[in-house]
Amino acid sequence: MNIANIIEIKAFVPARDFSVSLAFYTDLGFEVRSNAGGIAYLSCDGCSFLLQEFHEQAHAQCFQMHILVKDVEAWYAKVCDAKLVEKYSVRLTSIKTQPYFMRDFALSDPSGVCWVIGENVPGGLHV
Numbered sequence: 001m002n003i004a005n006i007i008e009i010k011a012f013v014p015a016r017d018f019s020v021s022l023a024f025y026t027d028l029g030f031e032v033r034s035n036a037g038g039i040a041y042l043s044c045d046g047c048s049f050l051l052q053e054f055h056e057q058a059h060a061q062c063f064q065m066h067i068l069v070k071d072v073e074a075w076y077a078k079v080c081d082a083k084l085v086e087k088y089s090v091r092l093t094s095i096k097t098q099p100y101f102m103r104d105f106a107l108s109d110p111s112g113v114c115w116v117i118g119e120n121v122p123g124g125l126h127v
Contacts, residue, residue, distance in 0.1 A: 010048055011065060012039075016055040016111040023108050025051065027082045029054070060112045072103050072119040077108055079117075097121060 003104035015021035020038055026032060030042040049065065069075050076095055077086075084107070085092050091108040098104060104118025 001034045008048070010041075010050050011112055012052045012054075013062060013065065013109075014055050014060045014111055015051050015053055016060065018051070018053040020110050021051055023025075023116065024088050024090070025082065027084060027087070028084075029078060055085045055111060057112070064114045064116060067115060067120050069117060072105065075117050076105055077103075 013021075018038065018040075020031065022035070025042050028044075030044045032114070033041040033043050033048070035041070039053040042049055042051055047067070067075075072095055079092060084090055088110045090110060093106045095103055095105045098118075098121075101121045101123060102118040103121055104116050107115045107117060109115065
């Protein structure tokens with residue numbers, strides 16, 4: 001059996017307040033492609049995830065997503081310019097160079113999900 005025909009993998013991201021989370025991700029730059037039955041399909045630059053109207057605090061606080069970008073400084077500026085911290089009372093770290101050959105920052109969403117947004121640093125093994 002050949003199962004090499006995978007088209008896409010998407011994570012289900014939990015939302016404590018679905019409408020607030022939907023607004024947060026829209027402000028971050030994601031486009032709502034569909035929204036029905038407590039599941040919203042969001043995408044940006046060909047990458048996507050499913051926002052679900054489901055919340056369990058322990059799960060949300062341990063759940064992490066990673067976005068690999070070409071320009072981490074531009075994404076950091078995008079987050080700051082959108083005033084996501086002020087508007088949604090979310091956590092934002094500064095950009096740091098990591099020992100795993102990335103420069104990244106962390107942004108929490110309104111439910112506590114951690115998004116690590118980073119770029120590769122030359123010299124590391126990147127897949």
